[in-house]
Amino acid sequence: MKTRITEMFGIEHPIIQGGMHYVGFAQLAAAVSNAGGLGIITGLTQKTPQLLASEIAKCRALTDKPFGVNLTFLPTVNAPDYPGYVRAIIEGGVKAVETAGNNPSSVLPFFKDAGIKVIHKCTSVRHALKAQSIGCDAVSVDGFECGGHPGEDDVPNFILLARAAEELTIPFVASGGMADGRSLVAALALGAEGMNMGTRFIATQEAPVHDKVKQALVAASELDTRLVMRPLRNTERVLTNAAVERLLAKERALGANLKFEDIIEEVAGVYPRIMMEGDMEAGAWSCGMVAGLIHDIPTCKDLIDRIMAQANGIIRQRLLALAG
Ligand SMILES: Cc1cc2nc3c(=O)[nH]c(=O)nc-3n(C[C@H](O)[C@H](O)[C@H](O)COP(=O)(O)O)c2cc1C
Secondary structure, three states: OOOHHHHHHOOOOOEEEOOOOOOOOHHHHHHHHHOOOEEEEEHHHOOOHHHHHHHHHHHHHHOOOOEEEEEEEOOOOOOOOHHHHHHHHHHOOOOEEEEEEOOOOOOHHHHHHOOOEEEEEEOOHHHHHHHHHHOOOEEEEEOOOOOEOOOOOOOOHHHHHHHHHHHOOOOEEEEOOOOOHHHHHHHHHOOOOOEEEOHHHHOOOOOOOOHHHHHHHHHOOOOOEEEEOHHHOOOEEEEOOHHHHHHHHHHHHHHHHOOHHHHHHHHOOOHHHHHHOOOOOOOOOEOOHHHHHOOOOOOHHHHHHHHHHHHHHHHHHHHHHHOO
């Protein structure tokens, strides 16, 4: 399937694996890229630019296909060494970057000069338009369903993608709630030129996370996510567990007085414990409502082949037969 996204990134299928903290290592990114999608290494999971440079080199050894790096701009007090990460990406010869969080205007000129294509992930039409106006090549439009940070507008993808299609001229992919061939066809129908998946890619053979994380996704239903940190205007969709329910109880009790320090135990530094050690009650971890559509743990290749076969089948058989 050819779209402006497959052409832009030099990939076979219009499927991107979004950056994921402590999930997006070289092993997963390479598996997605080898399967014809665009795998993405999560930049900030690597503690230093030097470590990111080695992760990029590792990915290059695992695939000769294009892959990207995610650079997330976080609302943190001690900003990471962003110039160092940008250098590691450029010197590593990476050709695609997924930016997320804040406006990427400070890093964009460096990537542009290096011929790197930038896809900015955002959760509203106004941010997508901003990304387009500053020169991003594409956007990933992340609906309210998504795992991670859905923003504060709460617009689900049926509306958000159609609105994005009304306003944007650069290509965009649908992100949030995407799981299978049905998602891809729906995304295309709404005007997207591909899809970005996060949660679905965690439940794959190659995702380098503890098996308990994958099993938790298979067991979860679409009712099992919660929104945390809304009072801090840093809303995150996570899978419920005892720590998440404790966090929500604190939010209810403290109301407008809630501060980050009050919930630090449930959110800070918990990713390595969950993703690597499988300590499933350690804290809050991002997970989309799409968990309800995850029933197995295939290889990335099987997953992507299945998505493309299902999408092509829906278009050729079901939709063509329905057309008047
Ligand atoms: C465990 C997990 C960690 C994530 N970490 C990041 C991150 O560090 N940076 C980022 O831009 N997005 C992050 N995301 C968001 C994904 O890249 C993607 O936008 C989102 O998962 C799409 O929604 P879906 O989960 O419904 O597919 C994360 C998502 C998950 C599930």
